[in-house]
Amino acid sequence: MGNCAQGFKDFFCRPKNTNVRVSLPAVCFVWQIAMIILFGVFIRYNEEADTHWVEHKKSHNITSDIENDFYFRYPSFQDVHVMIFVGFGFLMTFLKRYSFGGVGFNFLIASFGVQWALLMQGWFHTLDHSTGKIYIGVESLINADFCTAGSLIAYGALLGKVSPVQLMVVTLFGVTLFAVEEYIILSLLHCRDAGGSMVIHCFGGYYGLAISWVLYRPKLHLSQRLNGSVYHSDVFAMIGTLFLWMFWPSFNSAITDHGDGQHRTAINTYLALASCVLTSVAISSMSQKTGKLDMVHIQNATLAGGVAMGTAAEFMITPYGALIVGFCMGIISTFGYLFVTPFLEKYLKIQDTCGVHNLHAVPGMLGGFIGAITAAAASESVYGKEGLISTFDFEGSFKDRTPGTQGGFQAAGTCVSIAFGLVGGALVGLILRLPIWGDPADDNCFEDEVYWEVPEDEESIPPVLEYNNHMIHKHQDISESNFSVEQS
Amino acid sequence: MGNCAQGFKDFFCRPKNTNVRVSLPAVCFVWQIAMIILFGVFIRYNEEADTHWVEHKKSHNITSDIENDFYFRYPSFQDVHVMIFVGFGFLMTFLKRYSFGGVGFNFLIASFGVQWALLMQGWFHTLDHSTGKIYIGVESLINADFCTAGSLIAYGALLGKVSPVQLMVVTLFGVTLFAVEEYIILSLLHCRDAGGSMVIHCFGGYYGLAISWVLYRPKLHLSQRLNGSVYHSDVFAMIGTLFLWMFWPSFNSAITDHGDGQHRTAINTYLALASCVLTSVAISSMSQKTGKLDMVHIQNATLAGGVAMGTAAEFMITPYGALIVGFCMGIISTFGYLFVTPFLEKYLKIQDTCGVHNLHAVPGMLGGFIGAITAAAASESVYGKEGLISTFDFEGSFKDRTPGTQGGFQAAGTCVSIAFGLVGGALVGLILRLPIWGDPADDNCFEDEVYWEVPEDEESIPPVLEYNNHMIHKHQDISESNFSVEQS
Amino acid sequence: MGNCAQGFKDFFCRPKNTNVRVSLPAVCFVWQIAMIILFGVFIRYNEEADTHWVEHKKSHNITSDIENDFYFRYPSFQDVHVMIFVGFGFLMTFLKRYSFGGVGFNFLIASFGVQWALLMQGWFHTLDHSTGKIYIGVESLINADFCTAGSLIAYGALLGKVSPVQLMVVTLFGVTLFAVEEYIILSLLHCRDAGGSMVIHCFGGYYGLAISWVLYRPKLHLSQRLNGSVYHSDVFAMIGTLFLWMFWPSFNSAITDHGDGQHRTAINTYLALASCVLTSVAISSMSQKTGKLDMVHIQNATLAGGVAMGTAAEFMITPYGALIVGFCMGIISTFGYLFVTPFLEKYLKIQDTCGVHNLHAVPGMLGGFIGAITAAAASESVYGKEGLISTFDFEGSFKDRTPGTQGGFQAAGTCVSIAFGLVGGALVGLILRLPIWGDPADDNCFEDEVYWEVPEDEESIPPVLEYNNHMIHKHQDISESNFSVEQS
Incomplete structure (x- = not known):
């Protein structure tokens, strides 16, 4: 299984292990923590999302809150x-x-x-x-x-x-x-x-x-x-x-x-x-x-x-x-x-x-x-x-x-x-x-x-299984009287 | 099939042909091409969607882009x-x-x-x-x-x-x-x-x-x-x-x-x-x-x-x-x-x-x-x-x-x-x-x-069929020992 | 059925009746009528949703309809x-x-x-x-x-x-x-x-x-x-x-x-x-x-x-x-x-x-x-x-x-x-x-x-039932020749 060839590619040919119990949580946690640190260092609100907007408005002669970019783009x-x-x-x-x-x-x-x-x-x-x-x-x-x-x-x-x-x-x-x-x-x-x-x-x-x-x-x-x-x-x-x-x-x-x-x-x-x-x-x-x-x-x-x-x-x-x-x-x-x-x-x-x-x-x-x-x-x-x-x-x-x-x-x-x-x-x-x-x-x-x-099941299965079970019972009645069939 | 009667209505009573391989593409292409031509002749942007909006604003004393009808209605x-x-x-x-x-x-x-x-x-x-x-x-x-x-x-x-x-x-x-x-x-x-x-x-x-x-x-x-x-x-x-x-x-x-x-x-x-x-x-x-x-x-x-x-x-x-x-x-x-x-x-x-x-x-x-x-x-x-x-x-x-x-x-x-x-x-x-x-x-x-x-299939069918196949096998075991049953 | 105990709780232990044909319509109708009456007595449009908005704008020096709260919040x-x-x-x-x-x-x-x-x-x-x-x-x-x-x-x-x-x-x-x-x-x-x-x-x-x-x-x-x-x-x-x-x-x-x-x-x-x-x-x-x-x-x-x-x-x-x-x-x-x-x-x-x-x-x-x-x-x-x-x-x-x-x-x-x-x-x-x-x-x-x-049905059931029916027929062929099985 896999796209294999001889030589150094053998490295790629081990049987597939789809267990992600370590790798997925590790990636999520480490990268998310990295995001928090980098956001802490770099990211701030801009002047239209900051509480200083009131002062920004005054200094830029903006007469109404509706001029905030939020209302243009949200x-x-x-x-x-x-x-x-x-x-x-x-x-x-x-x-x-x-x-x-x-x-x-x-x-x-x-x-x-x-x-x-x-x-x-x-x-x-x-x-x-x-x-x-x-x-x-x-x-x-x-x-x-x-x-x-x-x-x-x-x-x-x-x-x-x-x-x-x-x-x-x-x-x-x-x-x-x-x-x-x-x-x-x-x-x-x-x-x-x-x-x-x-x-x-x-x-x-x-x-x-x-x-x-x-x-x-x-x-x-x-x-x-x-x-x-x-x-x-x-x-x-x-x-x-x-x-x-x-x-x-x-x-x-x-x-x-x-x-x-x-x-x-x-x-x-x-x-x-x-x-x-x-x-x-x-x-x-x-x-x-x-x-x-x-x-x-x-x-x-x-x-x-x-x-x-x-x-x-x-x-x-x-x-x-x-x-x-x-x-x-x-x-x-x-x-x-x-x-x-x-x-x-x-x-x-x-x-x-x-x-x-x-x-x-x-x-x-x-x-x-x-x-x-x-x-x-x-x-x-x-x-x-x-x-x-x-x-x-x-x-x-x-x-x-x-x-x-x-x-x-x-x-x-x-x-x-x-x-x-x-x-x-x-x-x-x-x-x-x-x-x-x-x-x-x-x-x-x-x-x-x-x-x-x-x-496990689609909701359509229960009635069908029930139906089949019913058949199996009948089937077993048949079987038991004549043959030996292993139970499924 | 169809709502038929004698006389001129016979025209309507031919067996149904649901093949739309010619008619549907024809309608789509011809009408779409007609749209393009008619749009070319008739349709233009209005003054609020045209690049001349800057000049329109000035001539109409509009002070802000937010007055563009886009923001009222979009x-x-x-x-x-x-x-x-x-x-x-x-x-x-x-x-x-x-x-x-x-x-x-x-x-x-x-x-x-x-x-x-x-x-x-x-x-x-x-x-x-x-x-x-x-x-x-x-x-x-x-x-x-x-x-x-x-x-x-x-x-x-x-x-x-x-x-x-x-x-x-x-x-x-x-x-x-x-x-x-x-x-x-x-x-x-x-x-x-x-x-x-x-x-x-x-x-x-x-x-x-x-x-x-x-x-x-x-x-x-x-x-x-x-x-x-x-x-x-x-x-x-x-x-x-x-x-x-x-x-x-x-x-x-x-x-x-x-x-x-x-x-x-x-x-x-x-x-x-x-x-x-x-x-x-x-x-x-x-x-x-x-x-x-x-x-x-x-x-x-x-x-x-x-x-x-x-x-x-x-x-x-x-x-x-x-x-x-x-x-x-x-x-x-x-x-x-x-x-x-x-x-x-x-x-x-x-x-x-x-x-x-x-x-x-x-x-x-x-x-x-x-x-x-x-x-x-x-x-x-x-x-x-x-x-x-x-x-x-x-x-x-x-x-x-x-x-x-x-x-x-x-x-x-x-x-x-x-x-x-x-x-x-x-x-x-x-x-x-x-x-x-x-x-x-x-x-x-x-x-x-x-x-x-x-x-073709609902996803619920495969397991059921598998189940049935299993039964069929058992069934065939039964059959083969006693009767001749044609395979389905 | 139910969470019962002796004594006064017996009141709660009658068999369940899930018929809501009287209670549900009654609740819907009565409460909705109550809403209409109470709205009639109490609820009116505010000054931004009322036709007097034109006058409100003038008296509050509002220069544009876009200042209506509707455009901030809708x-x-x-x-x-x-x-x-x-x-x-x-x-x-x-x-x-x-x-x-x-x-x-x-x-x-x-x-x-x-x-x-x-x-x-x-x-x-x-x-x-x-x-x-x-x-x-x-x-x-x-x-x-x-x-x-x-x-x-x-x-x-x-x-x-x-x-x-x-x-x-x-x-x-x-x-x-x-x-x-x-x-x-x-x-x-x-x-x-x-x-x-x-x-x-x-x-x-x-x-x-x-x-x-x-x-x-x-x-x-x-x-x-x-x-x-x-x-x-x-x-x-x-x-x-x-x-x-x-x-x-x-x-x-x-x-x-x-x-x-x-x-x-x-x-x-x-x-x-x-x-x-x-x-x-x-x-x-x-x-x-x-x-x-x-x-x-x-x-x-x-x-x-x-x-x-x-x-x-x-x-x-x-x-x-x-x-x-x-x-x-x-x-x-x-x-x-x-x-x-x-x-x-x-x-x-x-x-x-x-x-x-x-x-x-x-x-x-x-x-x-x-x-x-x-x-x-x-x-x-x-x-x-x-x-x-x-x-x-x-x-x-x-x-x-x-x-x-x-x-x-x-x-x-x-x-x-x-x-x-x-x-x-x-x-x-x-x-x-x-x-x-x-x-x-x-x-x-x-x-x-x-x-x-x-x-009643999922669309996946018909083919499966048909399939089963087919099997039942075969099954019955078997049965009829050997045993007596009651029809399901």
């Missing part, structure tokens, strides 16, 4: 929060016997991820060098959710094949890599990427795929019986799909500019998503002899429009532009589920449980390029002089940048996110191959029994 | 969005084998509906005749969700008996009819109907019932085994119920006047809903010999209070007035489920799967009349001079209208919505009887297998 | 509303055959509770003595939801063992007791408790435990087969867990001060919850031989951090302070589920179905004391002069109170809430022992069949 924050925990979590309940792991491990790693993200993003983006402190507010919480999303996307590729300890490692490095690539893309390259087509989806998708490639399991077919859904698990997964779909306008607009920025981003995302549903359905139906729909496509491809609008939604892409993006993404993503995922598994040795390639990696990458094109096409006549500056932040050391140049940097940013995902994922994958993490055997993947206390 | 919009996709969608998962169709087709038609609604409502309400453009913002998105709700309500009556292509047709015409009746009721008759008792629920309910009447299936009893719930599907449906129930205050207040308008509407709706739950429970319990509750009533009748407050909630109906409305609606709606739905099916040939008659049609109609009475009873002493004008928009060409006249117009508006629902539904029903839409046979309704790839 | 209100109905409701669906009762009775009693709470809290807190009216707005709705939460927590301890009529009684008295203790704690003792560690969770938890103690069922083991979850019911419960967890920042911040108050409270709660997840997972994993996780802990203990931050979250507890609180609560709460709940049942005769002792009572109590310590440690150097006054409301007759004194009063408030819970619960428990309420027999607890029309 509703969007809560929507994003729902996407991270219910959206991603329930989307991953679709497997017949891995719903606990899908929603439960997502809960665990996201809870760790947001803490680590507050630190990592703080160090890179908002550290006050005079005091050495990171000052956090509601926008920091949203960014932490975003940052964690990258690792949750990677989990989608790994679903059912890794241990919770491995997932914690994926998150630790995922958040770290995210903060670095985000710094390069947003600060050094000065890209705009409010909804994170590049920094979140493209990075997270390729990160997960690269890890999955390194962790390739040639004998995964031994768990094939569990790698599928049942009727009700598919309905549970629709909870995840719909909350992601509905709140995606909030996701993309959560940290865009106050006023028209948030407003326009929400509209564009809403339109792209609506359009994406129709083409996903169309391709799904075309792919079956009798036009039946496949729940995998409905659960996933319908969301690709939101992913692809993560960069361009805050630009003046126009409402019909948004519809066109959604239109294409529904087609591309559904084709991905139909043809590319099997291809990846067969020829590139990438096992991608949730198909993050089609939902995040490719739509994210395309979203980055769509953003680049939209930015390059920007002009003062469309945006207005002030609008152009505020939309692209052509201020400070970037005040001479033109839309054309900006488009080039946006495209470069997309490449940076792919590179970080692939290289980072490959390295993290190697770490995860150490035989200390308690990952499941090839014939035991997609199975909650490995890491969860699973209740 | 949280309500998201709640409404949840109602449309999760609320309506999951409420329709209650059937034992039609949960995919319930939530999935709802997702499809709502995604198309909102796009078409932005155009239709735009042409009727917000088209700028000087530029020929429709300028959209967050309020447009809410209105589009509202407009689509009418068709989703109609789907409730048709659930399990129609194909996805037929549902797209229902939505296309539903949205169109909605926009027209809304224009007549709100613009020509100058009615107030913020939460849409008349324009949404009354219209949508009668629209669905009329379609269902034309599509009457005399042999629907052949699918009777599937026309019911199982334990977990009822729990899924409660997700829909609760999200509808909780967010109904947002639904009714989403497009009411800023300030006291939204505030009062939310309070009234909240109270009517709370009251409605108690009387629904009471009647449900009374209707059973031992006082047991029926999930159908809890899932549906508890919402009737929100429907009936769609018009009056923004008026000064008083908190106890709201409670009274909810009180009566719980009783009426539950009685409807107990007695009227069976009556409609038996004597009026209307098969109403979800009972939209009791949840939308009647409470919507009564809500229209409650609105009329509340409007007629309005007075300056209660509303204040300015309050009366702003609540009823007695401005411009309507500045001489009295509350009494307004009441009369409100009642007339309700009648218009009923007429549009009944006549429009009957015509659309005739279109849907063409034998080209791929609708299911009478013995194949309420069955996801027809339009969905359904996973 | 998004938080909706989140709290979701917690009350979906959060509490779905958390209680975890039992294999009591999901209808869990979510359905929660719906019923919360709908009654919020109405009664508006009255009770109005009389104690906001009655205008000059007009004799209670003026309500969005903050009243939030407070009503809070007040009801106390009774819903108590329901957690009683889940599956009481009738809906008893639950209505629990709510009637629970809301009443809540309003009194809240008045003592917040108004007389002038404690701060925005998120209700003391007034909601500590009170509610001990209230439920005391009732459960008086209603002790020595023969509850007769229902043991039903006192557990199945796979999908655990996934349903995760919906409840996650919506509670995600929206807890809104819960604690819903009625804190505008501006920094709401902002800081949300951040602190978010951090405590994140930290709590990691330690809950750690202890859960440590408690099992192979490190497997227990869904009970993940569903419940992960929330304890939010409970414990209910008082201190609005203070300057610092971000790392919040993490420490969550860290400890995850440990304490999970240990509670492992050791204290069995201990309570065995030695103290307290049957606590959902473990509210570990999720609400103890974390609430500790949250009260954490609040006391944090308050006592407050200083002008940290809070600023104005910040200290506004955070603790050191105004009016309390303007000379010091943080140290405030800490003492906070601790006293916690004791008041415990006393109210225990004494009130014991008294209510005695009332509930009257044999008129229709509660279930000891061998019939945790069973929806008692109070609900339950659909």
Whole structure:
């Protein structure tokens, strides 16, 4: 069991031990204590969350509490929060016997991820060098959710094949890599990427795929019986799909500019998503002899429009532009589920449980390029002089940048996110191959029994068993009079 | 199979072909492409979502971005969005084998509906005749969700008996009819109907019932085994119920006047809903010999209070007035489920799967009349001079209208919505009887297998089968020694 | 059946009659009518929800509708509303055959509770003595939801063992007791408790435990087969867990001060919850031989951090302070589920179905004391002069109170809430022992069949039965040729 070969790889071939009784509590405790210490040293409330807000208001001539950033962003924050925990979590309940792991491990790693993200993003983006402190507010919480999303996307590729300890490692490095690539893309390259087509989806998708490639399991077919859904698990997964779909306008607009920025981003995302549903359905139906729909496509491809609008939604892409993006993404993503995922598994040795390639990696990458094109096409006549500056932040050391140049940097940013995902994922994958993490055997993947206390019976069993027992009794009556049958 | 007779009706009697592999993708692609073209010609961002917002602020002396309509309405919009996709969608998962169709087709038609609604409502309400453009913002998105709700309500009556292509047709015409009746009721008759008792629920309910009447299936009893719930599907449906129930205050207040308008509407709706739950429970319990509750009533009748407050909630109906409305609606709606739905099916040939008659049609109609009475009873002493004008928009060409006249117009508006629902539904029903839409046979309704790839096993089956296999082995031991039994 | 002894207790020993056909409708109707009358006499819209808002704005120099309290609090209100109905409701669906009762009775009693709470809290807190009216707005709705939460927590301890009529009684008295203790704690003792560690969770938890103690069922083991979850019911419960967890920042911040108050409270709660997840997972994993996780802990203990931050979250507890609180609560709460709940049942005769002792009572109590310590440690150097006054409301007759004194009063408030819970619960428990309420027999607890029309089959049964029938036929072939077996 395992992906073995002679020589130094023997190290990796001991029989699988899925006992995480020491490693999981150790990781949780040690890392959480580390968080407390680092928060103690670095993290403080920012001026809008501190009791000195009263004085801040006076000194900044703010006339009303409603100007506190909390009221601009908190509703969007809560929507994003729902996407991270219910959206991603329930989307991953679709497997017949891995719903606990899908929603439960997502809960665990996201809870760790947001803490680590507050630190990592703080160090890179908002550290006050005079005091050495990171000052956090509601926008920091949203960014932490975003940052964690990258690792949750990677989990989608790994679903059912890794241990919770491995997932914690994926998150630790995922958040770290995210903060670095985000710094390069947003600060050094000065890209705009409010909804994170590049920094979140493209990075997270390729990160997960690269890890999955390194962790390739040639004998995964031994768990094939569990790698599928049942009727009700598919309905549970629709909870995840719909909350992601509905709140995606909030996701993309959560940290865009106050006023028209948030407003326009929400509209564009809403339109792209609506359009994406129709083409996903169309391709799904075309792919079956009798036009039946496949729940995998409905659960996933319908969301690709939101992913692809993560960069361009805050630009003046126009409402019909948004519809066109959604239109294409529904087609591309559904084709991905139909043809590319099997291809990846067969020829590139990438096992991608949730198909993050089609939902995040490719739509994210395309979203980055769509953003680049939209930015390059920007002009003062469309945006207005002030609008152009505020939309692209052509201020400070970037005040001479033109839309054309900006488009080039946006495209470069997309490449940076792919590179970080692939290289980072490959390295993290190697770490995860150490035989200390308690990952499941090839014939035991997609199975909650490995890491969860699973209740014994479905409620439908008692009557059936009773029925069978009744039969057994009759059976035994038969047996006893004629043969000797051992009791079961 | 089918509702056949001699003569010209033979056309309708060919054996059912549920293959939608051509028609569904064709409809999705062609209509989506049409949307893109029409959006390209007509739809633009409004001044609050456009990058020129900075200049707009200056020219209108707006001091803060928080005055952007986005911040007044976006949280309500998201709640409404949840109602449309999760609320309506999951409420329709209650059937034992039609949960995919319930939530999935709802997702499809709502995604198309909102796009078409932005155009239709735009042409009727917000088209700028000087530029020929429709300028959209967050309020447009809410209105589009509202407009689509009418068709989703109609789907409730048709659930399990129609194909996805037929549902797209229902939505296309539903949205169109909605926009027209809304224009007549709100613009020509100058009615107030913020939460849409008349324009949404009354219209949508009668629209669905009329379609269902034309599509009457005399042999629907052949699918009777599937026309019911199982334990977990009822729990899924409660997700829909609760999200509808909780967010109904947002639904009714989403497009009411800023300030006291939204505030009062939310309070009234909240109270009517709370009251409605108690009387629904009471009647449900009374209707059973031992006082047991029926999930159908809890899932549906508890919402009737929100429907009936769609018009009056923004008026000064008083908190106890709201409670009274909810009180009566719980009783009426539950009685409807107990007695009227069976009556409609038996004597009026209307098969109403979800009972939209009791949840939308009647409470919507009564809500229209409650609105009329509340409007007629309005007075300056209660509303204040300015309050009366702003609540009823007695401005411009309507500045001489009295509350009494307004009441009369409100009642007339309700009648218009009923007429549009009944006549429009009957015509659309005739279109849907063409034998080209791929609708299911009478013995194949309420069955996801027809339009969905359904996973084969429930997770509870493997252990049971294993158990049975074990028995079979024992059995075969027995058999082999005595008889010849063919292997199953 | 029942907890019987000789003498006067014979009164309590008649065979159980679970027919609620008279009592449940009677309670619903009479109490709802009482609500309507009392609302008619007492409840009016406040100045921000009344049509006179236009004039109010002018007379108070309010320049924008966005200053209406609706926009400060409505998004938080909706989140709290979701917690009350979906959060509490779905958390209680975890039992294999009591999901209808869990979510359905929660719906019923919360709908009654919020109405009664508006009255009770109005009389104690906001009655205008000059007009004799209670003026309500969005903050009243939030407070009503809070007040009801106390009774819903108590329901957690009683889940599956009481009738809906008893639950209505629990709510009637629970809301009443809540309003009194809240008045003592917040108004007389002038404690701060925005998120209700003391007034909601500590009170509610001990209230439920005391009732459960008086209603002790020595023969509850007769229902043991039903006192557990199945796979999908655990996934349903995760919906409840996650919506509670995600929206807890809104819960604690819903009625804190505008501006920094709401902002800081949300951040602190978010951090405590994140930290709590990691330690809950750690202890859960440590408690099992192979490190497997227990869904009970993940569903419940992960929330304890939010409970414990209910008082201190609005203070300057610092971000790392919040993490420490969550860290400890995850440990304490999970240990509670492992050791204290069995201990309570065995030695103290307290049957606590959902473990509210570990999720609400103890974390609430500790949250009260954490609040006391944090308050006592407050200083002008940290809070600023104005910040200290506004955070603790050191105004009016309390303007000379010091943080140290405030800490003492906070601790006293916690004791008041415990006393109210225990004494009130014991008294209510005695009332509930009257044999008129229709509660279930000891061998019939945790069973929806008692109070609900339950659909007959799971969808998984038909194929299995068919299979068995096939076997029966074969079996009968065997039988008929050799023996005489009676048909089942």
